[in-house]
């Protein structure tokens with residue numbers, strides 16, 4: 001039975017597009033069945049539309065007073081998702097959503113974990129700014145299961161890179177994104193082979 005993947009994203013969803021392209025190229029035997037974002041302006045919405053994948057915007061503004069993660073969980077269950085991939089999703093996954101998909105929610109983090117480059121405040125460019133400010137020689141990508149605490153779930157795989165002497169936040173962000181696209185496909189190859 002082909003495995004179904006649900007996507008949560010807050011911005012462009014580059015990781016989602018990496019997965020979708022790998023599926024099209026038959027590198028991954030899976031199907032992305034739904035894309036959910038908390039951001040009405042997220043670039044991921046256009047990407048989902050271009051691939052004819054159902055997409056939904058779920059946030060407090062649209063559903064005031066409702067339990068957002070319960071709504072997300074119900075939708076993901078409705079679409080029969082086997083895995084949930086966080087493609088740059090910037091909100092805490094709460095216990096009700098975690099318990100609906102035990103050991104099935106996967107995140108990509110743009111640094112090596114465990115480290116000071118994970119946890120609250122450590123997302124997107126903030127991660128690369130901290131890595132460069134601290135003079136790190138190595139950074140990388142971590143693909144991990146999501147648990148109750150930001151960036152402390154069981155690690156699926158990591159990929160490293162060496163910073164150049166003249167590395168900038170922009171150059172590091174771009175290089176990490178390239179490394180991430182390889183790591184995401186490799187991680188899902190590993191997961192799908194086990195399932």
Ligand SMILES: Nc1nc2c(c(=O)[nH]1)N[C@@H](CN(C=O)c1ccc(C(=O)N[C@@H](CCC(=O)O)C(=O)O)cc1)CN2
Pocket residue numbers: 086089090091092093094107108109110119120121122123145146147148149150151152153
């Ligand atoms: N229960 C979990 N939820 C989430 C995890 C996780 O590991 N466990 N990973 C994050 C993704 N992430 C890093 O990989 C991450 C995202 C966002 C933040 C953060 O500090 N967010 C801010 C709010 C930012 C915003 O609203 O734009 C905050 O919480 O104050 C840290 C790490 C996804 N969820």
Ligand SMILES: NCC(=O)N[C@@H]1O[C@H](COP(=O)([O-])[O-])[C@@H](O)[C@H]1O
Pocket residue numbers: 010011012013014015087088089108109110122123124127177180
């Ligand atoms: N802590 C979570 C985090 O920082 N995730 C990072 O957000 C980026 C989203 O980029 P995108 O919007 O272009 O896909 C991704 O590079 C991902 O590693």
